[in-house]
Amino acid sequence: MRYLCLMLITAAASGAQTGRSDSVDLDSLVGTLKSAAKDRDPTEVMERLRELEDSDLTITEPLLGELLGLMTDASIHPMVRMELLTLVCVRAHSDGASEIVRYLGLLLDQYEARPRRPVPDIREGRRIALQEMRRWNKDRILPLLLYKFFVDDDRCPVVEMEDQSSVLNLASRIAISPAIHALELKRAVIRCVAESPALKSLRQDFAFEIIRAYSNRPTPKPLLGLMDDDLAKRLRPFVLKGSDGEDSIHSGASLALADYGDQETGVLLQRWAARQDDPEWAARHIERRLWRINARREPELLLEYIKSDEWHGPEDRLWAMKKALSLGLPREELRKAILDHAKVVKGHAGLEWSLERFKLQAQERGVLRGDDLPEVLEPPKDMVEAAQRMEERRKELQDE
DSSP states (O other), X not given: OXXXXXHHHHHHHHHHHTTOSTTSOHHHHHHHHHHHHTXXXXXXXXXXXXXXXXXXXXXXXXXXXXXXXXXXXXXXXHHHHHHHHHHHHHHBOGGGHHHHHHHHHHHHHHHHHSOOOOOOSHHHHHHHHHHHHHOOOTTTHHHHXXXXXXXXXXXXXXXXXXXXXXXXXXXXXXXXXXXXXXXXXXXXXXXXXXXXXXXXXXXXXXXXXXXXXXXXXXXXXXXXXXXXXXXXXXXXXXXXXXXXXXXXXXXXXXHHHHHHTXXXXXXXXXXXXXXXXSHHHHHHHHHHHHHHHHHHHOTHHHHHHHHSOOOSOTTXXXXXXXXXHHTTOOHHHHHHHHHXXXXXXXXXXXXXXXXXXXXXHHHHTTSSOTTSOTTSOOOOSSHHHHHHHHHXXXXXXXXX
């Protein structure tokens, strides 16, 4: 029976090449595929599907719809469903791309609508999370399908699809969905929005929706490159409409506008701080945003910060260098500021460690020369190596 199933799949592929379904018994094909795919070990079915992926067939309707139906069938083995997604992505006719996205959107609808059980405490939450990670059930397959579509399989030509609006719509939904927790997937769909070959205005529409939804989270970095005066104007009304209600700071909108250097946002934030019960606390809260806004108007602030021993976060000095380059500051002035910074932080283990990545980024951008700062090592490969270096450096400083 297993070999008969594989023969039927082969026959279906032959019919799909011509776009005709009358050359095979489609009902028989689907039935036998379901029967084989429910097996505990669907290895043979998956091997045959991979052979079809590497063939020259073109899948058209109605076979495309039947295969997508199998992909969304919770009774089919999860691994077979993922292989079916790859098959339809790489072998479907170009007209079928929007249909694939539509099916994934329907799965996302079902996933978001599933009932959620309350979690009584952190310990119980961890237990439930581990159970669900280990269980291949009817809805937990969706993040894996989406991950395969956007991230894991370079044969799924997301960026080559003609209908980019449907792809970007799905990507933005995933980015803001509270039901999706996979960070790598969210990063991938945000990059998809930022780097899509679609018109910039279309990408900005979906970037706007994502930033607006990030009321208590920082703006995703890839979206900052889409900022311009038009998008800034659209985001400005949300600066003081955060997750805590009216007159609370919207994290995503305010940080995106601060990075862009929007002066009107600076005025809004200062007025907000003056209205608070504790103006001093409020002023500290918006200090970094105002600094970034003012840096666009006074680029020398960037050089002053780079050369100092101030430390506001692991990304701030790198951001200052990138912003200085985008504003056209001379590379030699930036190089001198970085070398001055290396001198003033010498002997401070934590600040010295932050130089490793900063040096690499500066060299990649042509700010530092290859022989600059030879005493600064390459960035550590992982957190374990980073911790070991920090401990070794502390001991050296103690011995001195």
